[in-house]
Amino acid sequence: MIASLIAIIAREALRFVHQRERFLAALVRPLVWLLVFAAGFRAALGLSIIPPYQTYITYETYIVPGLCGMILLFNGMQSSLSLVYDREMGSMRLLLTSPQPRWWLLFSKLIGSTAISILQVYAFLAIAALFGITLPAWGYVTVLPALLVAGLMLGALGLLLSSFIKQLENFAGVMNFVIFPMFFLSSALYPLWKMAESSELLHDICAANPFTHAVELIRFALYVDLNLPALGWTMLATALFTAAALWGYDPARGTMRRKT
Template sequence: MIWLRALVAILHREALRFVGQRGRLVAALVRPLVWLFIFAAGFRAALGLSIIPPYQTYITYETYIVPGLLGMICLFNGMQSSLSLVYDREMGSMRLLLTAPLPRWWLLFSKLLAGTLVSVLQCLLFLGIAALWGVRPPAVGYVAVLPAILLAGLMLGALGLMLSSVIRQLENFAGVMNFVIFPMFFLSSALYPLWKMKEGSPFLAQLCSFNPFTHAVEAIRFALYGQLNLPALGWTVLAFAIFAAAAVRGYDPARGMQAKKA
């Protein structure tokens, strides 16, 4: 089937690119490991944690931030994959891909899935390192968390795909990444519970609750402990649908945003 062949070809191309860019794997792991090994040690005494779901007892700060750091990996990789789309468009290979005799949404989804699978691999490697550091969720969590990571990666990758559809130059996209990544990451439950944020600023806590990254992190957190957080999953799916629809529209030369800039 031609659709499946196209998907396999795009997955193969992304795998070759990932293998050829070994520094990309190292960079993807260095960021969360710095938070786990260094920042967590400093925040452990300053940030007290109460017993909150899905945890059944008091936990260390390192244990709390691991789901958030998994989300960080998906967030940075989703943006980096979209950055490669802007590069491919400048080089002309993206235009060649989108002229294939297949629905545009399928080609974009294949590209999105390829980048997300890379995120899943990076997350698994990080979980292995975290286990060596002493952060070990239940064994069932290592399996249950895979769909949550995949969904989070798809949602964040679709966000990057949407941004790449409206930003035409590589330099501009690299700058916009910082304005997207850091507010999404810090205005979330990745580093601190929302109740802790609410103590300091109810307004910021409200912003965190509207942040789709917060819901992606909470879906990962609960899945890592073998539990299902339906509201978090629902909001993550909704955000993915919105971002993906906007990306498909943006890459449509007849209706999309790029046509307006032409």
């Protein structure tokens, strides 16, 4: 089982190395938001002192955890796209018919994609530091477990979606109806109290969004703090998404019965 885990992670790493544009896209997307979008909202959006911040902060500083979550979210969806591609090419069927337990193979895939996502997040944080976005030194260490938990949750969501996507052409619809609503209806770009000022319903939707809790978990971890409610909700969402994905890939009950 360890050998299969290493092999799947190595395959994910090789695929990532050979797709340099994937790495660049993962960095360009949040950097555009950080340098362009944030510049336009810096003066328009006021931020009060809210935990974990001890003083007033710039808008660029506020959205950094959300942009870290963006990298994890898009990479999780990219991983699901690769699963759909592997299924169409037949390599997914070969993988799932190996003697290893199906849940272990999917978990190995999840670990591999999450590890790549974390590397991309640290690369983004390094570039952000060059532009003056300063964070506590220990925050770069304490954020690692938060990134792991959040990455597993979003990777499990991608795994779940891949069990229902039949063709690559359908992935664009998933991008529009899953990724963007999940990102924009969260605390990644705006504090929840700002949402409440405009609409209580919108605030409640954002508060129920699992991505919001993943972002808040990363936000507090970057400032060497632990947000226990965010950790609990993120882990619960991870368990639910993983269980649903395993059901989806179960040939006896799930959708993979019709696809493989």
